[in-house]
Amino acid sequence: MQFTAILLTQALLLAVGEASKNACGVEPCAQITQMTSDSTNQDQTTTSVPYELAYQCLMSMPFDKDRASIFLNQVRKILEFQSTIDILKRYKMPATDILGGIDSIIDKVNNTSYSSQFEMDLDISNVISSAHDGHLAFTLCSQSIFNFEIDLPIVSISSNGLSLPDVYTLNDAKAQLNGVKTVSPIETINGTAVAEYLASYAFSQSLQDQDAQYNRVFPALARSVTNTPISPNGIWTTNGAWTEGSELSIKYSNGTTQTVKKTATPVERYFSYDNGTELYSIHCLPQSISTETASDSTAGAEQASEVAGFPDPTLGDASSIAGYFSDLTGLEDTAIMFLPTFAGSPSQVAQIAINFLKNATAEGKTNFLIDVTGNPGGYMSTGIDMSRIFFPESTPYTATRFRAHETARYLTQAYSRDYTDDSSNVFAYKETVMPNQTTRFASWQDLYGPHDILESSSSSLLANFNYTSSSTKVYPINGYGTIPLNPSKALFPAEKITIMTDGDCVSTCAFFVKLMKRQGVRTIAFGGRPKNAPMQGVGGVKGGQSLSVGYVTGFIQQANTLIRNAANTSSPLLTTSQWKAFNDSSPSTEETYAWSGNLNLRNEYDPEDDETPLQFIYEAAECRLFYTLDNYLKQETTWQAAAKAMFGDSGCVNGSTGGEGSLDS
Numbered sequence: 001m002q003f004t005a006i007l008l009t010q011a012l013l014l015a016v017g018e019a020s021k022n023a024c025g026v027e028p029c030a031q032i033t034q035m036t037s038d039s040t041n042q043d044q045t046t047t048s049v050p051y052e053l054a055y056q057c058l059m060s061m062p063f064d065k066d067r068a069s070i071f072l073n074q075v076r077k078i079l080e081f082q083s084t085i086d087i088l089k090r091y092k093m094p095a096t097d098i099l100g101g102i103d104s105i106i107d108k109v110n111n112t113s114y115s116s117q118f119e120m121d122l123d124i125s126n127v128i129s130s131a132h133d134g135h136l137a138f139t140l141c142s143q144s145i146f147n148f149e150i151d152l153p154i155v156s157i158s159s160n161g162l163s164l165p166d167v168y169t170l171n172d173a174k175a176q177l178n179g180v181k182t183v184s185p186i187e188t189i190n191g192t193a194v195a196e197y198l199a200s201y202a203f204s205q206s207l208q209d210q211d212a213q214y215n216r217v218f219p220a221l222a223r224s225v226t227n228t229p230i231s232p233n234g235i236w237t238t239n240g241a242w243t244e245g246s247e248l249s250i251k252y253s254n255g256t257t258q259t260v261k262k263t264a265t266p267v268e269r270y271f272s273y274d275n276g277t278e279l280y281s282i283h284c285l286p287q288s289i290s291t292e293t294a295s296d297s298t299a300g301a302e303q304a305s306e307v308a309g310f311p312d313p314t315l316g317d318a319s320s321i322a323g324y325f326s327d328l329t330g331l332e333d334t335a336i337m338f339l340p341t342f343a344g345s346p347s348q349v350a351q352i353a354i355n356f357l358k359n360a361t362a363e364g365k366t367n368f369l370i371d372v373t374g375n376p377g378g379y380m381s382t383g384i385d386m387s388r389i390f391f392p393e394s395t396p397y398t399a400t401r402f403r404a405h406e407t408a409r410y411l412t413q414a415y416s417r418d419y420t421d422d423s424s425n426v427f428a429y430k431e432t433v434m435p436n437q438t439t440r441f442a443s444w445q446d447l448y449g450p451h452d453i454l455e456s457s458s459s460s461l462l463a464n465f466n467y468t469s470s471s472t473k474v475y476p477i478n479g480y481g482t483i484p485l486n487p488s489k490a491l492f493p494a495e496k497i498t499i500m501t502d503g504d505c506v507s508t509c510a511f512f513v514k515l516m517k518r519q520g521v522r523t524i525a526f527g528g529r530p531k532n533a534p535m536q537g538v539g540g541v542k543g544g545q546s547l548s549v550g551y552v553t554g555f556i557q558q559a560n561t562l563i564r565n566a567a568n569t570s571s572p573l574l575t576t577s578q579w580k581a582f583n584d585s586s587p588s589t590e591e592t593y594a595w596s597g598n599l600n601l602r603n604e605y606d607p608e609d610d611e612t613p614l615q616f617i618y619e620a621a622e623c624r625l626f627y628t629l630d631n632y633l634k635q636e637t638t639w640q641a642a643a644k645a646m647f648g649d650s651g652c653v654n655g656s657t658g659g660e661g662s663l664d665s
């Protein structure tokens, strides 16, 4: 693992001290420009700068009240599509009022309470993150300029996987492994008990489960192979979000204390701005969208350490799907499938999964372990396909609803006649099917409803999509459409299959685990807060469709074309007054800032409960283990621990079995 080196820290800190003393000092952004260009090490892709200086630079961005008002009105209308906004007002994570939060920001803009773009963006992102929904995500223009760092990676480790873990610095943990006896765990951070401090640090993460959030603080090997925005070393060392406080006081259990300074690193390789106004013009104003691509640069860098910590696979490759046979004791009879994402080429993923299952059967393996650690999701069809590859005789159950509000109603009406072959367009009733896959909707009203579901105006229940029309060579679903059923019988019985997670299993990953659990597959969760208690296997969003804001506005524009084409015919789609109402409810297409956003369009439900969206139901894993240091360093040892607990008799964390919502409760 590589950690960003910090150059010239002392000298830089002096520079800030002077600047903040001197009211007519150099612009903070210009100071950062100076520091990064002074960096003598040419190979260095990133240069750390003082935390306070980065903050001052962001705070020196100007604020345009009129532009902000237009933007927030768009955002408010877009958020009407978020399927959970009504239920979130009563949910106890704690409860949150997303639209109310945006309204307060609109008030603050109106009475000129903001002095910089960054201040407003911070408020907006706090509102958005209070939903704890991985599908609801905004990337705002002032928030992809710096990464914030603490150069002190930490791990939460148990001596044997069963006893409660302590937090150590990674270096101390490694030293201890090498026999150094004098290291101590961290006891408090800034005076708060370490586990409590870290749980609260992780709380803004877009996961609905706090144990899953907690795991994001620490490193995870699986994160280094996918494009997840979560740093492989954890959000403790590198965080995209700014948090209060530029230094931390760490107290170890032997009484030693240490002060750690946070730093900031520009995301762009060449940071060059004279002032906050220039930074704003380039990063925030819409014509600069194309220069934004710099923000992905770290993902590429992390790809380099692709298979560090993983053995060579028997089949496939660790960045998408890989099969392993391991020589470690306890793994002799177990085939292991590592599945860190559902975003790999769907047909290749399917082929490798099928080959590996057959190969494992031929090799006489009797147990099957599926590792979905840190899996951020991907293609929904791949999730369904994978469940059908394991259980070809089952019919995967999918049932969703979208939020029935004015704009959605007119979209459903507008798409009632012509529709594109776009299976993500839930508003075209002719494209959609009921959950049993056999019955279609009779009319747009039949699909739209609305129905009052837990005090939320909701559509009728519809399947994720028509499996038959969706299944193609490119996006196969085993046994549907043109794809032959292969294998045609389950090669491993459910009781011999285990899924292992770290709770950080999001979107399609959550959905895949759900489909497998319905067949009786058991799960084991690793890590989480130090408690002798159950942990959820899936802590990420279980929503039925993630939709980008660009798609929302695309649907609206396309619908307008359909409405316009039919307007002066004998059968218009909307009356003039309906069309006007549609326009008034739709977000304006005026470009305001360079930003991107995403939302959860559809809730997903169980066959037994068509009212409570899946992510609001607590579902303990059947077993839980804590990480050992070995587990952080070598993924294979985690498979070994999981297999010994689930297929052997080494046991689970005390109090972790039979939890609410587990298969054994």
Ligand SMILES: *[C@@H]1O[C@H](CO)[C@@H](O)[C@H](O)[C@H]1NC(C)=O
Binding pocket: 104, 107, 108, 111, 113
């Ligand atoms: C501005 O708006 C905030 C939030 O709504 C409110 O608390 C405050 O009193 C307002 N200030 C003025 C000067 O109107």
Ligand SMILES: *[C@@H]1O[C@H](CO)[C@@H](O)[C@H](O)[C@H]1NC(C)=O
Binding pocket: 106, 107, 110, 111
């Ligand atoms: C802005 O504030 C003024 C009074 O301070 C009020 O009349 C107006 O309605 C407000 N506008 C919005 C959009 O809230």
Ligand SMILES: *[C@@H]1O[C@H](CO)[C@@H](O)[C@H](O)[C@H]1NC(C)=O
Binding pocket: 162, 163, 164, 654
């Ligand atoms: C688990 O509980 C048993 C029985 O109470 C106890 O003997 C054992 O020490 C506990 N193990 C751990 C790791 O806490």
Ligand SMILES: *[C@@H]1O[C@H](CO)[C@@H](O)[C@H](O)[C@H]1NC(C)=O
Binding pocket: 172, 182, 183, 184, 185, 252, 253, 254, 255, 256
């Ligand atoms: C106390 O623990 C810290 C952290 O492990 C270690 O760096 C330090 O050397 C220890 N101090 C003593 C006196 O053992």
Ligand SMILES: *[C@@H]1O[C@H](CO)[C@@H](O)[C@H](O)[C@H]1NC(C)=O
Binding pocket: 190, 244, 245, 246, 247, 248, 249
């Ligand atoms: C930690 O405490 C110090 C000293 O009180 C304070 O300056 C700093 O802001 C605190 N850090 C955080 C992250 O709260």
Ligand SMILES: *[C@@H]1O[C@H](CO)[C@@H](O)[C@H](O)[C@H]1NC(C)=O
Binding pocket: 274, 275, 276, 277, 278
């Ligand atoms: C900010 O920097 C730009 C580019 O050098 C310059 O044109 C502009 O006048 C500066 N604005 C302020 C307010 O200093």
Ligand SMILES: *[C@@H]1O[C@H](CO)[C@@H](O)[C@H](O)[C@H]1NC(C)=O
Binding pocket: 314, 315, 358, 359, 362, 363
């Ligand atoms: C399983 O795959 C491995 C590696 O591709 C190969 O060496 C082995 O012969 C295969 N075994 C069977 C029974 O297909």
Ligand SMILES: *[C@@H]1O[C@H](CO)[C@@H](O)[C@H](O)[C@H]1NC(C)=O
Binding pocket: 434, 435, 436, 438, 439
């Ligand atoms: C499919 O489900 C719908 C809605 O529950 C029901 O009306 C229809 O009869 C079902 N179709 C079949 C073939 O069972």
Ligand SMILES: *[C@@H]1O[C@H](CO)[C@@H](O)[C@H](O)[C@H]1NC(C)=O
Binding pocket: 432, 433, 434, 437, 438, 439, 440, 466, 467, 468, 469
């Ligand atoms: C699903 O799609 C197939 C292929 O396009 C079509 O024949 C079938 O009628 C659709 N199912 C329903 C219930 O509409």
Ligand SMILES: *[C@@H]1O[C@H](CO)[C@@H](O)[C@H](O)[C@H]1NC(C)=O
Binding pocket: 564, 565, 567, 568
């Ligand atoms: C429909 O016809 C009216 C009257 O001829 C005309 O003003 C209007 O622009 C037409 N609308 C569209 C969408 O073609």
Ligand SMILES: *[C@@H]1O[C@H](CO)[C@@H](O)[C@H](O)[C@H]1NC(C)=O
Binding pocket: 560, 576, 577, 579, 580, 583
């Ligand atoms: C609705 O908006 C569209 C495009 O923005 C426009 O072409 C159309 O005339 C508007 N319709 C009405 C009734 O205002």
